Amino acid sequence: MSAQVEEIRLNLPHIELAAHLFGPEDGKPVLALHGWLDNAMSFARLAPKLQGLRIVALDFAGHGHSAHRAAGADYLLWDYAFDVLAVAEQLGWQRFSLLGHSMGAIVSVLLAGALPERIERLALIDGLVPYTGEADKAPQKLGEALKAQLALPAKRKPVYERIERAVQARMKGVGAVSREAAELLAQRGLMPVPGGFTWRSDARLTLPSPLRLTQAHAASFVRAVQCPLSLVLAQGGMLANQPGIRRLLEGRPFEVHELPGGHHLHLDDEAGATAVAAIFQPFLSA
Incomplete structure (x- = not known):
């Protein structure tokens, strides 16, 4: 990772978040938002390639070095x-861009749709809207979520005797990543415990959603986005074979780019990070 990265803490009224800070003080403001169970190291390859931007790559609550939410x-x-908005308030950023991967891209779209006056541009990597659920399945899904919440105290996080074992597990996890990417994420995501190492992330992050947006909700948020949007789809990623994503974007003045690589193409290797940067550098600098 570049020596120009600075570790910062953001003491919000309701929680303390950690972040990596890149770029000059007078650069265009960008908040970078990682995916589920990742951390700020998700942007370790990409952010240094984006020149002239003031990038704050957050650890979402419950991830990386950020605090866990209260009981x-x-x-x-x-x-x-709301966390993202609170960070922008603390930084004094009235208008800013969002660089989001996967879950971070989804949060970006929700915020841009809800408060379009605050968001300058959206640069999204293999993510757009959350998994949806229709009303007829809502009682069942809520029941499953409540049962999972009751069962959570009896579960224990995996403990890896060596960091290498954790890296191997992350390589095969949801959104499989390269060895180098797994090592970067593990570098920030692991903590020592008796018997070895485990993930810092809050176990509650693995709970199923108690309520999902419907397809109509998701489409409404995309339609509400008023700023320029550039979406990078990974050919081997999670959205490549989802025609619904294309339908959501039909008739909208948004850029869509397809690049070779997996769901973490911006982190897996230098070639992927360079290709994504080539798209986002002129877009975010405009």
């Missing part, structure tokens, strides 16, 4: 959206 609190998408 009884949730990790819902709109809670993350």
